[in-house]
């Protein structure tokens with residue numbers, strides 16, 4: 001299984017939550033923006049790394065985001 005990182009540009013995210021229905025790991029944070037399990041928030045960016053078979057879900061969430069705020073990248077071994 002390949003590790004991948006999901007990151008969200010929180011400056012772009014406006015809490016439409018189209019991502020939630022594509023990938024159940026996305027959830028609403030207390031401030032109305034998005035959060036991910038094990039996610040780190042730093043300088044307006046949320047990042048979380050996963051090693052599971054759900055990369056496609058994250059990519060669907062990225063494709064569904066109307067603001068193009070989500071990116072999914074493979075972690076180089």
Ligand code: SF4
Nearest residue numbers: 013014016017019065
């Ligand atoms: S779909 Fe995009 S803009 Fe909407 S909550 Fe998710 S990341 Fe934020």
